[in-house]
Amino acid sequence: MTEPIIRIAAKGEGVTASGRHIAGAVTGDVVSEDGTIEPGPHHACPPCRHFGRCGGCQLQHADDAVLADFVTDRVLTAARKQGIEPLAIEPAQMSPPFSRRRATLHAVNGGGRAQVGFREAGSHRLVDITECHVLHPDLFALVTPLRAMLSARGGKYAADIDLTLADGGVDCAIRNLQVEGLEQTEAMLDFARDNGLARLSLDQGYGPETSWEPEPVTITLSGVPVPLPPGAFLQATRDGERALLAAAQDWIGDAATVADLFAGLGTFAFALADKTKVLAVEAARDTHLACQSAARAYGRPVHSLHRDLFRNPLRAEELNRFDAALLDPPRAGAREQVDQIAESKLARVVYVSCNPASWARDAKRMVDAGFVCREVRPVGQFRWSTHVELASYFTRD
Incomplete structure (x- = not known):
């Protein structure tokens, strides 16, 4: 008996309709009872000789169409497990080969x-x-x-x-x-x-x-050279960064004031600051100071605040002073900060995440508080890996 592979699981194995997980198989392959894989139309030849041993890539045997579907499916599956159905989901943005910076x-x-x-x-x-x-x-x-x-x-x-x-x-x-x-x-x-x-x-x-x-040493963010402390976080590729920034700019729109939470060096803050006053909140002191000095040196309307949002999130009454909020937390998500967003009067929130599972958990809290998940844009910055990122937009009346 043979079975077709219908999707790729979170860890990169092919999955059949009966629930079998087959390492090395991709959507469209056919698997025999003994586990033999008959490659399908989306089974690609891995370009790197180290694939199969090197832990850096898990999906070089999948073509671009399957890779994009995998990234989108990871996001939608996480959302639906929490009972969330985004009103719109864009095609996944995939970073090209040789682009990891x-x-x-x-x-x-x-x-x-x-x-x-x-x-x-x-x-x-x-x-x-x-x-x-x-x-x-x-x-x-x-x-x-x-x-x-x-x-x-x-x-x-x-x-x-x-x-x-x-x-x-x-x-x-x-x-x-x-x-x-x-x-x-x-x-x-x-x-x-x-x-x-x-x-x-x-x-x-x-x-x-x-x-x-x-x-x-500097890294230029939206035209602003920002001092780069050792170990400071950057988006993995310029291509992925552009996709996330475009989403934030589209959704923030004409907001006059924005709270940028977990702001890092100011990746989003400097992109939004052309038309918007931004409060950039960051816990890492050297990163906060780098953002602060760049904003002052180049006259951008970005005010940098040193604050640990896990221990001391912006309170609901503080958030009420802003037209919108943007957050890009670590993989664990932002439970404490999302609780305050849920209790606030904010009407627009952009949530950028590198972990669909923690994002969906936080999104559920926001939806329960009256937000609607308007749009999601999946991003595959870590090409050929099972690591998935996304940008999402929430509003409420």
């Missing part, structure tokens, strides 16, 4: 030669990558020099390497790597200079310390 690589000493790459799925074993179809070329270009630099130093290590594409080049932050003595220090500086890094910072257990930064 931030990533964390790992490095270990593999018997006298450094291995640099991503971990296998569900394992601490490292895949020593020789190609990557998601990383921006400027990030991947550092893999070979990193491998050479680490191989030359010897010793045991298990380091994490955060790479971010900033305005002036790549910001490289290395954690859990001990640098001792003049020779190792000079090798690190030579690596930074020879590869034109915007910044090199090292965290040897006491927080990041900058070793190399010829010019202050």
Whole structure:
């Protein structure tokens, strides 16, 4: 007996109508009783030789149509589990290959030669990558020099390497790597200079310390160069960022005042500030100060407020002073802040999320308080992965 695959589950397996989960199958494939997969019209040839081992991608065997359907389905399934039916849902916006502008690589000493790459799925074993179809070329270009630099130093290590594409080049932050003595220090500086890094910072257990930064590192957000603290959050791709910003701008519309909650560096605040006064609320102090200094330097109507919205959310009476609110919380969602939004008199809310499950839980609270989910726009910034993002719009009379 054979069964067709009708959809892809949250963790990337193909699912049949009877509920069988088949690893490596995509929508349109046919599966025999013994698990043999007959590829269908949407089964693609994975472009990367590491696919199947590397934990960075789960869905390279799916074509673009199936990928977009998967992203949309993840969002709709989460909403419907909470009894929410958006009035409109846009086609998923998918980021292209080679567009990821931030990533964390790992490095270990593999018997006298450094291995640099991503971990296998569900394992601490490292895949020593020789190609990557998601990383921006400027990030991947550092893999070979990193491998050479680490191989030359010897010793045991298990380091994490955060790479971010900033305005002036790549910001490289290395954690859990001990640098001792003049020779190792000079090798690190030579690596930074020879590869034109915007910044090199090292965290040897006491927080990041900058070793190399010829010019202050910035990231431009809606035309505003904002100081980039080590480890600060950015949307994963410029393409995905544009899609989320376009949604926020469409929905915020003519609002004169907006509360931007979990504002980070001001990704949304600076995009909205052309026509709107924005209160940008952020808990991380260095990120808050970066947003504040950029707003002052470039005369944007953005007021930055340092406040932990989990412990001290904006209260309903504070929210009532604004025409609209936008929130982009961490993966856990924003239960405490959403409770205050529900009790407020706000009529327009834009909710951006990187976790459909926590978003749907928060959305249910808002719908129960009288909001209507007007529109949802799914976004697949993490191409070929099961990670899904979205922007959503809620109103009430």
